[in-house]
Amino acid sequence: MNEANDELAFEPHEEELLSRVAWHYYHDGLTQSEIGERLNLSRIKVSRMLDRGRKMGLIHVHINSSYGGCFALEARLQEIYGLDEARVIPAQETGNINDRLAEAASQYLMGRLKDQEMLAVGWGATVMGTLQRLARTLSYRDISLVSLTGGVSAYIEGVASGRSSQNVHLIPAPLVVSQENIAEAIRAERHVVEVMSMARTANYALVGIGAVADEATLIASGYASRSQFEIFRRQGAVGDIIGIFYDQNGEPLDLPFHKMLVGLDFGALSAIPQVIAAAGGPKKIDAIRAAARGGRIDVLITDEPTAQAIIEKDQA
Amino acid sequence: MNEANDELAFEPHEEELLSRVAWHYYHDGLTQSEIGERLNLSRIKVSRMLDRGRKMGLIHVHINSSYGGCFALEARLQEIYGLDEARVIPAQETGNINDRLAEAASQYLMGRLKDQEMLAVGWGATVMGTLQRLARTLSYRDISLVSLTGGVSAYIEGVASGRSSQNVHLIPAPLVVSQENIAEAIRAERHVVEVMSMARTANYALVGIGAVADEATLIASGYASRSQFEIFRRQGAVGDIIGIFYDQNGEPLDLPFHKMLVGLDFGALSAIPQVIAAAGGPKKIDAIRAAARGGRIDVLITDEPTAQAIIEKDQA
DNA sequence: GCGCATCGTGATCATATGATCGACGGAAAC
DNA sequence: GTTTCCGTCGATCATATGATCACGATGCGC
Known part of the structure; x- marks a missing residue:
């Protein structure tokens, strides 16, 4: 002063x-x-x-790289939403955004995972891509994998195939079932209970963030219908994490759909020391923003335009 | 190097x-x-x-120009010669003056070039150094490069190698050829014509200023001989820009040598919105002064003693 | 296969840098 | 006039930095 x-x-x-x-x-x-x-x-x-x-600002250091502008955004995201860490990847017209996010997420995890640690994984296209890239590291480095929800086995098996399969624990069930009582029964299965309690002990959770849009992977894979999504939207849903839909403050909604899920709830998810979300793209802006505002995630990996849009909305 | x-x-x-x-x-x-x-x-x-x-030039330190530089001299240069802008770098005995000028020039250009713009480049050691420093920026930021003369390819290729080469247009010929009719033929080549007309549309031209001295790069690289230079000097030449020699008022001379050049003439050069020259050192005082007096350049980047000397000569 | 050169790495050490502290000097208050 | 406050300066010292060296890995040619 x-x-x-x-x-x-x-x-x-x-x-x-x-x-x-x-x-x-x-x-x-x-x-x-x-x-x-x-x-x-x-x-x-x-x-x-x-x-x-x-x-006095007379001397100015410029980092001459497409990454340069991203760091400022990272700092802002961390500050505004109290994140442990944020990663922002540079804007780029070409290339699938999910692939690029998966690349960034796998790199982040590679630098973070230590031997003997356990990673819990959610459901989604970005998560899948990340795991594929991580596969080699995981098998080399005595790291355990556990699923946060059902429906993961479909893609995780190819990833963790071979040697280290004794370190992979999946919930042997789909993500969503058709009736509440069936879900209850599955959740009570001994093996399912075991995996879910193991998931609670994970060091990290890797999750995707879904938008409430017709292109959502949940719809594409037949777990939900467009009309259901329309209802969710009416009830104030802006996004989902591991199948749980939340409002614009990141608070989980009370939906019948949630009762048919096989997986952890938000309480259990938050208990995991570090929840890492990888998501981006224009459709997901509100979903990501709400998740961040609600403190649902600790680490966010996203892309530059999305980060910019999120911050702008919370500027005012 | x-x-x-x-x-x-x-x-x-x-x-x-x-x-x-x-x-x-x-x-x-x-x-x-x-x-x-x-x-x-x-x-x-x-x-x-x-x-x-x-x-690699990924990190660049910019010294705020409104305060930086050698103020008084810059203002005087702009005033006396009607330059758009002048940059004067502090005196220093040690260290290659061309490197330091190149540093200053690349910094100036980095702050000035906008996406989608086109930079035309001339010939010479300082220009080369500047381009090396700019290489990274150019490839990141959708900026096109075009040569003002022949003989540029030798050093520009290494600079613009790799990704963005589609934005680089060079005159595929040497700077000077041995006979007038050969030069004419080359200038008539379709590809050469194309590049030259593209150069006319550039937003900026970056050129060096050569002295009529035995150390000139033109001599060192075999494009001209000492005896030729002796003749040029007798005819009143004090310096050259893109191979064209001019008298102490910056007026181009009528030399046979010029007819053997492959490149733009002064008229075309002046038509480019901003001609930026980077040159310094005791040998070049008269050359720079004449170029400035003749209005051949819009922006001058030079060093302190040279600026001082130039101004002194025009004081009286 | 066996040197051989090359590169990337970390350890060690000399140097460059900036934080701390006391001294000096000028200005304002008394 | 004296005193006190404030800012600046340089000396000293702890720390940050980069140069040098030695080692191990990798790739190449014999």
Whole structure:
């Protein structure tokens, strides 16, 4: 605060000197001592001038990369929603967005997973892609996999096939069944109970975020119908995580559909130390924003335009 | 110099990591050790990544121009010669002056070039250095490159190698040929005509300014002989731009040499909205001064002693 | 297969940098 | 005039940084 009103105006000569010092330092690669000798200044003074130059914004560092702009967004996301971490991948017209998110997510997890740890996985296209990319790492590095919901086995088997299958625990059931009492019965099965309680002990959860849109994977794979989605939307649903639909504040709705799910609920999900979500694309803006606002996730991996849109909505 | 053209291409993931490191270092003010911890890298590796980032031009330090530079001299140059802009870099005995000018020029252009724009480039050591520094920006930011003369391909290819080569248009010919009729024939070639007419549509032209001295790059690279230069000097030549020699008022001379050039003439050059020249050093004082007086250039990037000398000569 | 060169890595150490502290000097208050 | 406050300066020292070295992995040619 004290230096905030520190004279912003200084001698023109001072300005020139400062920029000269900055030039020598940053562009010519001279040391502060060398600059001092050359311009008859004490080394310490040169140091202070550079410091001042930086504080005043006279010296500006530009990161000349398509990633550059993303870091600012990451910082904002973390700040606004209290995320542990955010990853934003650069905008790019070409290429499937889910593939690129999966790539980023798998990279993130690779750097994060330690031996002996357990990763719980949800349901969705992005999650599947991530697991495919992770497959090799998982088998090399004694990492266990467990499913958060039913319906995962379909794609996870190919991924974790072979050697390390003893470390893979799946809920042997579909994601959604047709009747509430059937779901109850399945959830009571001993093996299902075991896997679900194991999932509660996972170190990380990897989930996708679904939009309430006709293109949703839930509809494409026959777990839900368009008319159901229309009803969900009327009730205020903006998105889903592991099959549970929530409103714009990230609060889970009370839907009959939820009673037919086989998998963990939001309470159990939140108990997992770190919930990592990978999702992006224009359709998912509201879904992601609500999840973040509601504290449903700890780590968000998304793309640049989506991040921008989310932040803008919470700006006002 | 030698390692300047070591592989400019690297893994996308590598680049992301590098950008992230740079961001933490320069924007968040973290130390290299802290970054290492955070990203699971050894401190030394972080240090090396930063080094590489700087060398590759991924990290750029910009010194705010409104304060930076050598104010008084810049203002005087603009005033006396009616330049759009002047950049003067501080004096320094050691270090290659061309490298420092190239640094300044690339910085200027980076701040100026917008997407979809086209930059036409001339011939010379400083231009080459500038392009090397710009390479990264150019490929990222949909900017087209076109040559103003022949003989450019030799050094531009390494620069624009790889991805964005569809945006690079070179005159496929040497700068100077041995006979007038050969030059005529080349200039009539369809492809050459095309590139030259494209060059006329460029938004900016980046050129060097050559002195009529034995050290000239034109002589060093075998395009002209000392005896030719001696003759040019007798005829009143004080400098050249894209191979065209002019007198002390910046008026092009009528030399046979010019008829053997493959490239644009002064009329076409002036038609480009902004002609940017980067040149400095004691040998080039008269050449630069004449170019400025004759209105051959719109933007001048030079060094302090040279600027001083030029102004002094026009003071009296 | 066996050197051989090359590269990337981390360890060690010299150097560069910036934080802290006391001293000096000028300006305002008394 | 003195005193006190404030800012600046340089000395000292802890830390951050980058240069050098040595090692192990990888790839190449013999």
